[in-house]
Amino acid sequence: MKIAVLVKSVPDTAVIPEIGPNGVAVVTGHLDFVLNPFDEYAVEAALQMKQTHGAEVTALSLGGEEARQALRAAFAMGIEIGVQVRPPRGAELTGRGIALCLAQVLRNLAPDLILAGKQAVDGDGAQVAERLAEHLGYLHASAVTRLALENGRLTAHQAFEEGQLVLEMPLPAVITTEKGINEPRYPTLPRILKARRMEIQELDAGLSDARLEPGWRVERISIPRPERHRRLFSEHEAGGVEHLIGLLQQKSRS
Amino acid sequence: MEVTRPLGTYSHLYWLMYLLTTAAAASLAWGVWSRVRRWRLGQGRIRDRLDRRWSRTLELALDLASHRRFRRAPHPWIFHALLVWGCGIFLLGTVCVMLQEHFRLPTFMGVWYLLLSLTLDLFAALVLGALAWAAWRRFVRRPEELTRSPGDGMLLLFFAAVVISGLLLEGVRMARQEDPWPLWSPVGHWISGGLSGFGMDALTSAHQGLWWGHLLLALGFLAAIPYTRLFHLFAAPAALFFNDRHASQVLIPLDFSDEETAAFGVGRIEDFHWKRLLDADACTHCGRCQVQCPAWDSGKPLSPKEVGAVLSSCLADHDRDRRTGQTGDRAASPAPLIGAVIREEALWACTTCRACEVYCPVGIEHVPRFIDMRRFLVLTEARFPAELQTTFRALERHGNPWGIARRESDATLKLPTPADEPRAEILLWPGCSGFFDPRYRQVIAALAGLLKQAGIRFAVPGEEVVCCGDGARRLGNEYLFQDLARRNIAVLKGIGIHRIVTPCPHCLNTLSNEYPQFGGHFQVLHHSVLLQNLMVEKRLPRPEPGKAPAAFHDPCYLARYAGEMAAPRELLRAVTDSPVEIPRHGEESFCCGGGGGRIWLEEDAGQSVAARRIQEIVDSSLVNIVTACPFCLTMLSDGAKRRGADIQISDLAEILAQNIKTSGKESSHEQHGNGGHPGVRHRPHRQEERASGDRNPG
Numbered sequence: 001m002k003i004a005v006l007v008k009s010v011p012d013t014a015v016i017p018e019i020g021p022n023g024v025a026v027v028t029g030h031l032d033f034v035l036n037p038f039d040e041y042a043v044e045a046a047l048q049m050k051q052t053h054g055a056e057v058t059a060l061s062l063g064g065e066e067a068r069q070a071l072r073a074a075f076a077m078g079i080e081i082g083v084q085v086r087p088p089r090g091a092e093l094t095g096r097g098i099a100l101c102l103a104q105v106l107r108n109l110a111p112d113l114i115l116a117g118k119q120a121v122d123g124d125g126a127q128v129a130e131r132l133a134e135h136l137g138y139l140h141a142s143a144v145t146r147l148a149l150e151n152g153r154l155t156a157h158q159a160f161e162e163g164q165l166v167l168e169m170p171l172p173a174v175i176t177t178e179k180g181i182n183e184p185r186y187p188t189l190p191r192i193l194k195a196r197r198m199e200i201q202e203l204d205a206g207l208s209d210a211r212l213e214p215g216w217r218v219e220r221i222s223i224p225r226p227e228r229h230r231r232l233f234s235e236h237e238a239g240g241v242e243h244l245i246g247l248l249q250q251k252s253r254s
Numbered sequence: 255m256e257v258t259r260p261l262g263t264y265s266h267l268y269w270l271m272y273l274l275t276t277a278a279a280a281s282l283a284w285g286v287w288s289r290v291r292r293w294r295l296g297q298g299r300i301r302d303r304l305d306r307r308w309s310r311t312l313e314l315a316l317d318l319a320s321h322r323r324f325r326r327a328p329h330p331w332i333f334h335a336l337l338v339w340g341c342g343i344f345l346l347g348t349v350c351v352m353l354q355e356h357f358r359l360p361t362f363m364g365v366w367y368l369l370l371s372l373t374l375d376l377f378a379a380l381v382l383g384a385l386a387w388a389a390w391r392r393f394v395r396r397p398e399e400l401t402r403s404p405g406d407g408m409l410l411l412f413f414a415a416v417v418i419s420g421l422l423l424e425g426v427r428m429a430r431q432e433d434p435w436p437l438w439s440p441v442g443h444w445i446s447g448g449l450s451g452f453g454m455d456a457l458t459s460a461h462q463g464l465w466w467g468h469l470l471l472a473l474g475f476l477a478a479i480p481y482t483r484l485f486h487l488f489a490a491p492a493a494l495f496f497n498d499r500h501a502s503q504v505l506i507p508l509d510f511s512d513e514e515t516a517a518f519g520v521g522r523i524e525d526f527h528w529k530r531l532l533d534a535d536a537c538t539h540c541g542r543c544q545v546q547c548p549a550w551d552s553g554k555p556l557s558p559k560e561v562g563a564v565l566s567s568c569l570a571d572h573d574r575d576r577r578t579g580q581t582g583d584r585a586a587s588p589a590p591l592i593g594a595v596i597r598e599e600a601l602w603a604c605t606t607c608r609a610c611e612v613y614c615p616v617g618i619e620h621v622p623r624f625i626d627m628r629r630f631l632v633l634t635e636a637r638f639p640a641e642l643q644t645t646f647r648a649l650e651r652h653g654n655p656w657g658i659a660r661r662e663s664d665a666t667l668k669l670p671t672p673a674d675e676p677r678a679e680i681l682l683w684p685g686c687s688g689f690f691d692p693r694y695r696q697v698i699a700a701l702a703g704l705l706k707q708a709g710i711r712f713a714v715p716g717e718e719v720v721c722c723g724d725g726a727r728r729l730g731n732e733y734l735f736q737d738l739a740r741r742n743i744a745v746l747k748g749i750g751i752h753r754i755v756t757p758c759p760h761c762l763n764t765l766s767n768e769y770p771q772f773g774g775h776f777q778v779l780h781h782s783v784l785l786q787n788l789m790v791e792k793r794l795p796r797p798e799p800g801k802a803p804a805a806f807h808d809p810c811y812l813a814r815y816a817g818e819m820a821a822p823r824e825l826l827r828a829v830t831d832s833p834v835e836i837p838r839h840g841e842e843s844f845c846c847g848g849g850g851g852r853i854w855l856e857e858d859a860g861q862s863v864a865a866r867r868i869q870e871i872v873d874s875s876l877v878n879i880v881t882a883c884p885f886c887l888t889m890l891s892d893g894a895k896r897r898g899a900d901i902q903i904s905d906l907a908e909i910l911a912q913n914i915k916t917s918g919k920e921s922s923h924e925q926h927g928n929g930g931h932p933g934v935r936h937r938p939h940r941q942e943e944r945a946s947g948d949r950n951p952g
Contacts, residue, residue: 012651016659186643189633189733193513
């Protein structure tokens with residue numbers, strides 16, 4: 001069995017992003033990149049399947065240097081094979097373009113299962129895995145919180161506010177992982193050190209720029225600055241506590 | 255007439271005596287060597303612990319002579335001191351006889367002889383008494399912490415037999431041949447009185463039998479040392495001599511430069527530094543560490559004593575396997591230490607408070623060995639309590655254990671950065687709690703107000719500093735620690751203010767003691783020391799002391815790691831008329847449960863450590879507890895709240911600022927107070943106000 005895990009580097013969410021002077025892009029030069037947290041679940045799920053079903057797991061990441069970082073993070077967790085997919089030079093990729101590029105490579109790899117995080121926390125597009133499933137003609141389930149493979153069939157749980165949906169499907173399939181599916185492992189230091197030296201395979205997406213055009217453009221990016229209401233209540237002012245209780249009750253009702 | 259006693263009765267058989275002595279010495283030497291050999295399986299070099307040779311020797315002599323490490327309530331020590339001193343005197347007496355007999359040196363003559371004779375007799379009696387005490391303690395009183403192993407009774411009897419045979423020998427000698435100075439050998443004289451009925455022949459053969467009997471017993475005792483519990487006669491002084499006073503303060507750094515390294519930390523017994531192996535063998539299982547251990551006390555599965563015991567037997571097994579040629583198998587699948595021999599839960603239960611080390615009579619370095627093994631779990635196996643992953647990730651990504659972005663918090667600290675205050679003489683290092691814990695920010699505000707009031711130019715490091723790394727290091731994540739340390743050192747060097755003051759004893763230890771390992775040399779002060787100095791220099795006004803009693807809870811990292819117990823008490827005296835002490839205080843203080851990264855871990859087993867401390871505080875009817883550590887403040891406050899105890903826990907800086915402010919108001923020098931500074935205005939909550947009200951009536 002072959003499993004492909006799609007991984008992506010995203011700017012460290014610890015840092016508040018800065019918007020470039022043109023107002024349409026985020027300045028990423030000074031940002032630290034980390035492995036997309038939802039992809040960590042996908043990597044962990046792949047590693048667990050490898051352990052129980054003896055699958056061959058390949059991690060893929062699209063992009064330049066930051067893609068290699070994502071692969072190294074996946075290596076540190078225990079992935080053995082990493083492929084950097086190089087997009088056509090100068091192409092500005094959205095979910096559509098990324099999916100097209102990856103589809104090209106994955107068609108050749110022909111994995112039985114593709115795992116990915118339910119979305120990347122940079123643009124929160126949540127497009128790539130689903131588009132890929134369409135391009136490749138695979139079945140798919142998104143935001144899965146429980147996954148099991150038995151006799152070549154997948155059982156996937158999707159959680160909703162009021163309950164959960166249990167899907168059963170044959171392979172090949174695309175599954176995106178949601179928080180709760182597992183507890184991603186903390187990499188051991190010998191693995192982190194080894195990951196730095198592991199070989200990364202490089203492949204070109206081999207697509208023309210024209211096909212990758214998003215067909216739309218970003219008008220403006222802004223960071224919401226929610227107004228914070230701050231009011232101090234004190235037991236020392238008359239009715240202060242009662243006032244607070246009243247306000248909280250009102251809030252909880254609304 | 256020469257003042258001495260007849261010697262050389264059996265001189266024609268001295269060759270036999272020396273033969274036997276040589277055999278005993280060979281047994282002793284072989285036994286000691288085989289133990290030393292197995293310590294050498296450990297890491298590091300002997301040189302690591304051979305610095306300051308003279309002071310090491312002197313301190314060992316002092317340890318043995320004064321028993322200073324034993325003398326901690328509630329543990330008895332006098333009987334052991336008598337045994338040690340007695341052994342010393344007996345050895346001295348024997349050597350004196352030998353020098354007199356074989357080298358004709360006047361070492362057993364004259365007044366010296368009389369004094370020696372008297373001392374020998376007295377100590378023989380005292381040692382017998384001490385042995386009886388030890389036997390009573392071991393077999394009748396049976397303290398829970400004391401490990402009783404089979405053969406202990408035999409050893410006590412053996413020891414007693416050596417002493418009794420010596421005394422009987424003296425009695426028979428005095429009965430056989432009148433001693434002109436009988437009162438200088440009082441016990442022998444007393445025994446000889448009971449032997450007056452025997453004939454000369456009987457006495458002569460008794461003397462012969464006793465002389466050889468005493469010799470054989472004494473030599474047998476020596477020969478048995480390395481093979482019994484008596485081995486501590488050798489190992490304990492060795493552990494004391496090679497003891498590193500700073501072993502817990504300054505942990506051995508790991509080297510990450512070799513990317514091929516397959517394992518970090520201690521996963522197998524021979525991964526330990528050799529001193530840890532010596533420590534394991536030096537332990538006599540007296541159990542003082544266990545009595546004082548907050549983890550054990552609160553019902554966690556950790557006994558420092560048991561850890562030492564299993565490490566020692568693990569070492570013995572490993573050594574035996576090596577000798578019997580199982581090396582090949584072992585190398586292929588090394589005997590794992592953690593899980594198999596030591597429970598993981600035990601390792602995570604340690605708060606690194608060092609109570610065990612302070613109470614250990616033989617200078618065992620307990621804390622570093624836990625951290626050695628935690629390092630293996632975290633770095634090599636990535637096996638640790640689930641909640642730690644959040645802490646490690648937060649430290650990696652955000653540089654602080656809470657995982658809060660610095661920029662979000664800065665606005666409220668409102669203190670000058672090095673850029674705002676280029677002439678700053680002191681860098682105020684608030685620590686993670688100071689930046690992110692709303693409760694502890696009040697402490698920083700109070701401290702900043704006091705510094706301002708004293709006219710000190712200070713700055714607070716900008717957002718590029720990260721956690722000092724104490725928690726990461728003591729949780730075993732050395733890799734993360736070194737990363738944090740290097741980042742901070744670079745930033746601090748850039749800022750260029752080399753005098754740092756911090757209210758956090760953990761930051762204090764890491765910044766001042768551990769950063770030099772990575773090239774960061776800073777002069778770091780705890781705020782209690784600085785504030786006390788400012789008060790002495792009259793740069794801060796001495797407030798009117800309050801009336802309500804208050805006690806200082808010594809943070810482990812202040813009292814036991816930094817040895818600072820005086821300054822906080824000076825400050826306490828400035829704020830209260832009646833400073834009191836919690837039963838366990840100073841160097842013998844009891845942990846709050848937050849150290850060693852424990853503050854980031856759930857406390858599942860047993861009671862909470864803080865609850866035990868709160869219990870002690872409640873039992874002493876104390877209401878106002880002052881401390882000087884963010885973890886103590888959090889843990890004790892939580893502990894008091896959980897119990898519903900009406901105890902007010904505050905930091906020294908807060909109390910001081912508050913009292914100076916109130917005193918200032920009373921003497922109507924309000925402009926002198928710090929009322930104008932926004933940082934110091936902290937609305938005390940109800941308990942705090944009542945407590946301070948008590949202190950300052952009117």
